Amino acid sequence: MVSKLFIDSDVVIDFFTDREPFANPASEIFELNEQGKLKLHVSAVSINNIYYIVRKYLDHKRAIQVIEDLIDMVHVVGTTKREIIQALKNGFKDFEDSIQYSTALTIDGIEAIITRNVKDYERSEIAVFTPENYLKFKANES
Numbered sequence: 001m002v003s004k005l006f007i008d009s010d011v012v013i014d015f016f017t018d019r020e021p022f023a024n025p026a027s028e029i030f031e032l033n034e035q036g037k038l039k040l041h042v043s044a045v046s047i048n049n050i051y052y053i054v055r056k057y058l059d060h061k062r063a064i065q066v067i068e069d070l071i072d073m074v075h076v077v078g079t080t081k082r083e084i085i086q087a088l089k090n091g092f093k094d095f096e097d098s099i100q101y102s103t104a105l106t107i108d109g110i111e112a113i114i115t116r117n118v119k120d121y122e123r124s125e126i127a128v129f130t131p132e133n134y135l136k137f138k139a140n141e142s
Contacts, residue, residue, distance in 0.1 A: 003138075004039045005029070006104035007074065008097075008115035009046040009053075011131055016050075016066045017057040022116060025131035029114060033073060040074040041110070043103040045096075047076070079103045094120045101126070 007029070014022035015030050032038045042050075047067060055063040083102040092098035097120040104113055104126055112127040114134055121128040129137060 002037065002039050003111045004041060004107055004109050005134075006041045006043075006077075006100070006107060006110055006113045006126075008100060008113065008117065009042070009050050010116045011114050012042060012046070012050050012070060013053050014116070014131075016054055016070070019057075022131070025135060028135055029131050030073065041077050041104070041107055042070070042074050043079055043100055044076050045079045045099055045103070047071075049096075077103050077107060091123055092120065097121060 011022075011026045011029065013019065015026035017023075029038065030040070033040045047070075050070065051063050051067050054066050058066070079099060079102075083099060083106065086102040086105070087095065087098040090098040090101060092101065094117075097115075097117065101113070101121060101124055104110055110126055112129050112134060113121055113124060114129055114131055115121065116130055118128050118130055118133075
């Protein structure tokens with residue numbers, strides 16, 4: 001069965017901007033997605049944040065290309081009023097991460113959230129991994 005993962009925006013940005021030392025593990029996650037071994041999901045709320053930050057590394061035209069490539073590679077999950085209300089109740093210190101978490105909860109069969117900010121998800125009932133730790137976990141599972 002293919003694992004469904006929710007990818008936080010920091011991992012997406014690492015992948016597309018080749019941010020060191022985080023780019024290689026992020027690339028491996030995206031490669032597994034490309035091979036059909038994973039199904040990656042991102043929140044629609046993240047798209048504008050990803051564009052904004054990627055534009056700082058690249059120019060506007062290339063940042064738009066990144067967004068086009070991203071939406072071809074992953075499943076974009078909508079965030080509604082219901083997820084926002086849930087995010088207000090989650091008790092997370094970081095509200096943006098609380099929205100991400102509430103959105104991830106809507107994905108049927110979600111296995112994990114992949115982020116570099118694991119501590120921000122300490123209240124998560126979904127497993128949370130850094131890209132590196134998820135890759136190690138999957139390698140040990142095989």
